[in-house]
Amino acid sequence: MGKVFSSVKHPFKNFNLESRAHKIISQPKPSAAPRFKKDQIEYERMLKDYSQEFNESLKKNPQLDKRLKDVFVVSRDTDNLDIKQEQNPNRPLPVDRKQVQPFLYGIQQPKKVSLGKTTLGDALEFLTKYQGDPKNYNAKKISEQYFLAEDTVKNILKYFRVFEVYIPQERQTKARFAGPSRPKIQILKEIRKELPLPNDPKEKT
Amino acid sequence: MTYLRHLKSITYNLVKTQFRRNVHKSPNLNIPGAYEASGKTTVHVLNKDSELGLMIDGYSQVGFRLNNDFTVLGSMVIFPRSVLSWNVNDVSEITEESFSLFAVIEPKIDILVLGVGDKLDNFNFYIKILPFTRKYKMALEVLPTEQACATFNFLNSEGRNVAGAMIPPKTLNANEDDELRSKMRYSNLYERD
Numbered sequence: 001m002g003k004v005f006s007s008v009k010h011p012f013k014n015f016n017l018e019s020r021a022h023k024i025i026s027q028p029k030p031s032a033a034p035r036f037k038k039d040q041i042e043y044e045r046m047l048k049d050y051s052q053e054f055n056e057s058l059k060k061n062p063q064l065d066k067r068l069k070d071v072f073v074v075s076r077d078t079d080n081l082d083i084k085q086e087q088n089p090n091r092p093l094p095v096d097r098k099q100v101q102p103f104l105y106g107i108q109q110p111k112k113v114s115l116g117k118t119t120l121g122d123a124l125e126f127l128t129k130y131q132g133d134p135k136n137y138n139a140k141k142i143s144e145q146y147f148l149a150e151d152t153v154k155n156i157l158k159y160f161r162v163f164e165v166y167i168p169q170e171r172q173t174k175a176r177f178a179g180p181s182r183p184k185i186q187i188l189k190e191i192r193k194e195l196p197l198p199n200d201p202k203e204k205t
Numbered sequence: 206m207t208y209l210r211h212l213k214s215i216t217y218n219l220v221k222t223q224f225r226r227n228v229h230k231s232p233n234l235n236i237p238g239a240y241e242a243s244g245k246t247t248v249h250v251l252n253k254d255s256e257l258g259l260m261i262d263g264y265s266q267v268g269f270r271l272n273n274d275f276t277v278l279g280s281m282v283i284f285p286r287s288v289l290s291w292n293v294n295d296v297s298e299i300t301e302e303s304f305s306l307f308a309v310i311e312p313k314i315d316i317l318v319l320g321v322g323d324k325l326d327n328f329n330f331y332i333k334i335l336p337f338t339r340k341y342k343m344a345l346e347v348l349p350t351e352q353a354c355a356t357f358n359f360l361n362s363e364g365r366n367v368a369g370a371m372i373p374p375k376t377l378n379a380n381e382d383d384e385l386r387s388k389m390r391y392s393n394l395y396e397r398d
Contacts, residue, residue, distance in 0.1 A: 106258050106285025107366050110311055117311040120284060127289070148309060155305035160282065161290035163275075179278035180290035 115147050122146055128162050131181045257362045258285045261354040263387075266373055269354070282306070283369040285361050291370060296321045296330050301337040307368060308341045316344040316360060320353030320371040350374045 024030075035043060047054055087093060103109070109119045126142045139157055143150040163178035252260045252272045261283070263270040268278040271288065280291040293303050299319075307317055321330075331347065338345050348356060350371055357369035388394055 102256065103286075105287055106361075106364075107312060113311050117309050120287065120310055123306060123310065124287060124289070152305050152309055155302040156309075159292045159303045160306050161292065163277065163288065163290055166278070176274055177276045177278060180292070 116149060116152075118146050118148060123156070123160075124162065127157070127160060130157055131162055251358055251362045254362075257364075259283060259288060260358045260361060261369075261371070264350055264354055264371070264373060266375060266377060268373055269371060280370075280372045283357065283371065285364075285367065291372075293370075293372060296325065296372065299330055300333055304334065304337055304343075304370075307343060308337070312366060313341075314343075314368045315366045316346055316368075318346045318348065318353050318357045318360065318367060318369040320348060320350035320357075320369065322350050322372040322374045323376055324349045 034040075105120050109121050113119055113122075126137075126146060129137050130142065139150055139153040142148065142157075143153045146153075161180040164181035166177040166179050168177065251257060252262055255272070260272045261269050262272050268276060269281060270276045271283075275288075277288060277290070280293050282289045282291045289306075291303070293299055299321075304317075307314060328347065334345070337343065346353070346356060350373065353369060353371060357367060357371075360367040
């Protein structure tokens, strides 16, 4: 509603606006707006109580006037404008302005890792290695190599696996399937190849 | 003064009856300044931008399809650019131990998006992992897998150090369009056997 009212009021408000404005601007000295009643009473009380000080403030003070005249500010251009910042050799400022390439794991891997922690890259590495050789490359060895708690490593190896690619045999699809990899050591039940028996007469030539 | 008040009341009534509809209309979008570019609009699909990292394109009861053309079977743990299999098949199997990797990874992950499969009625499993989240100050976002996938994609596109632990949902509400799309993906529909 406020918008409608203002649009109704606006033409009256702006009536003869320019000439009114000119009238105020053309005054040699602008007249101060009237004080609030409360302030006016206070002002009058002050005038009455400190009339001497008020009259004094209206006069020109030669001492203060002289001080004001004495102040003079000069500015000059300095000769060496290009001030070089001193470089700390231990912490050199960056020189390479090339765009940062995306990191391998999305975020930068730390160079130093605190004890009991590991980076994502290292974790993926030991998980892959473990899948390849679970007997020799076991939790104990990993915990020694990467300074991790052995229980933590056991849990990680239990719950996290790298993927293996599965190719469906029945039909040809565009999709590639990846499932959790199984340990490589398997016991083959059926016989694939037989070595010739020793002292077999057929083998002799 | 009374005249003015009278005028005010008349205008008020006039406005109330005639202009109410105009005044209470929600802001028009076709006003100049709402859309300043030239006639074309572009749509940017996050999943198709390989620079933004690994993202989840789809999910089913058996696993997840990622934007690098891989279909992951079973639960998975997904990082901005790498993915691992997660040996957890149900919400009840989620324990502190199953989160062991997130505790030791440095730099610490900003947020862990946990997709719990179907929409849950009770979040009692959270009691088991609460001490873990407190101990390692892990920010956890527990969502049904459907929402969790989208949340992960968006957080990853923002370049955050996010990890997603996703369990495939057991029930799926697929419409005809989804069915057709998945058929087209895996076989040629216009070929006779």
